[in-house]
Amino acid sequence: MIISARGLRKDFTVTRKVGRFRRERHVVSAVDGVDLTVERGELLGYIGPNGAGKSTTLKMLTGVLYPSAGEVTVCGVEPVAKRTTLAKRIGVVFGQRSQLWWDLPLGESFALLRHIYRVPDTDHAARLTRCTELLGLDEFIHTPVRQLSLGQRMRGELTAALLHGPEVLFLDEPTIGLDVLSKQAVRDFLGELDQRGDTTVVLTTHDLADIEKLCRRLVVIDHGRVVHDGTLDELHTRYRSRRVVVADLDAPWPTDLTLPGAEVTAVEADGHRVTLTLDGIAAGEVVAALARAVPLRDLSVQEPEIEDVIARLYRSEA
Numbered sequence: 001m002i003i004s005a006r007g008l009r010k011d012f013t014v015t016r017k018v019g020r021f022r023r024e025r026h027v028v029s030a031v032d033g034v035d036l037t038v039e040r041g042e043l044l045g046y047i048g049p050n051g052a053g054k055s056t057t058l059k060m061l062t063g064v065l066y067p068s069a070g071e072v073t074v075c076g077v078e079p080v081a082k083r084t085t086l087a088k089r090i091g092v093v094f095g096q097r098s099q100l101w102w103d104l105p106l107g108e109s110f111a112l113l114r115h116i117y118r119v120p121d122t123d124h125a126a127r128l129t130r131c132t133e134l135l136g137l138d139e140f141i142h143t144p145v146r147q148l149s150l151g152q153r154m155r156g157e158l159t160a161a162l163l164h165g166p167e168v169l170f171l172d173e174p175t176i177g178l179d180v181l182s183k184q185a186v187r188d189f190l191g192e193l194d195q196r197g198d199t200t201v202v203l204t205t206h207d208l209a210d211i212e213k214l215c216r217r218l219v220v221i222d223h224g225r226v227v228h229d230g231t232l233d234e235l236h237t238r239y240r241s242r243r244v245v246v247a248d249l250d251a252p253w254p255t256d257l258t259l260p261g262a263e264v265t266a267v268e269a270d271g272h273r274v275t276l277t278l279d280g281i282a283a284g285e286v287v288a289a290l291a292r293a294v295p296l297r298d299l300s301v302q303e304p305e306i307e308d309v310i311a312r313l314y315r316s317e318a
């Protein structure tokens with residue numbers, strides 16, 4: 001495994017004003033005993049509501065923050081103790097911080113990073129060519145960073161984080177605030193990175209499309225604790241997200257008809273359209289039973305919305 005955390009905690013002591021003159025100190029457990037293992041080549045979605053402890057975890061994994069308790073290793077080393085060594089083996093994109101030089105053209109930032117990380121010429125050129133093609137950097141590589149749009153800068157940040165060939169890439173909200181096209185470009189790029197399988201990616205996001213398109217494994221954190229670790233499908237099963245079948249009929253729906261495992265949730269169009277909500281039964285079985293019972297004209301199966309599942313998960317853990 002490339003990342004391992006056991007009982008990882010981070011407590012912050014904060015002061016709060018009580019009345020006019022008094023201040024009270026209290027402890028916020030931002031990360032409250034997180035166990036996490038990530039295998040090489042995985043792409044992991046680390047998600048949760050605002051204030052759940054995602055950024056704080058990432059900061060501990062990258063050596064920016066010292067854990068209050070617990071054990072953590074990334075690439076086999078302890079992040080804070082070996083921060084400089086680790087920096088050569090990981091890439092980091094944190095929305096608020098930039099690794100680029102504001103006044104320099106983007107391409108010159110890349111050249112500087114090559115020197116800092118002492119990347120061999122050929123490796124640098126190969127990685128830059130790949131990023132340029134996949135992220136369309138050509139159009140703005142000679143533009144000073146301060147003049148780039150948010151989407152262009154994020155593409156630059158991703159490239160900067162990858163030029164030294166890191167084993168793990170940590171991304172904190174890489175698509176936040178981007179327009180649809182830039183989001184798509186970033187997502188496609190990460191999808192390609194995942195396909196190649198040589199970089200492990202830990203991604204925090206509030207973007208549900210990112211989750212659906214990219215994250216085979218999801219670790220959901222709330223109030224500093226892991227509340228789900230598994231696939232998106234497992235999340236659907238756990239929260240009993242239900243598929244819906246909508247059928248258009250050539251004859252009115254017989255009101256006394258019942259289908260096992262499916263609940264009739266709407267009858268419309270003078271009985272010619274029926275909506276069935278499935279409860280743990282395969283859509284195929286319901287469709288077959290429907291076809292035997294009524295004359296079907298048209299049919300659609302709607303997948304549960306990931307928004308609903310995640311919202312339900314956050315609500316139930318609150």
Ligand SMILES: Nc1ncnc2c1ncn2[C@@H]1O[C@H](COP(=O)(O)OP(=O)(O)OP(=O)(O)O)[C@@H](O)[C@H]1O
Pocket residue numbers: 012013014028029030048049050051052053054055056057
């Ligand atoms: N330096 C700090 N001092 C005091 N409290 C902090 C500090 N950093 C984070 N916190 C608190 O720790 C908790 C977790 O914050 P964190 O930024 O890790 O959440 P997050 O899941 O990344 O949230 P978001 O999705 O809003 O970015 C919050 O209650 C936050 O207020």
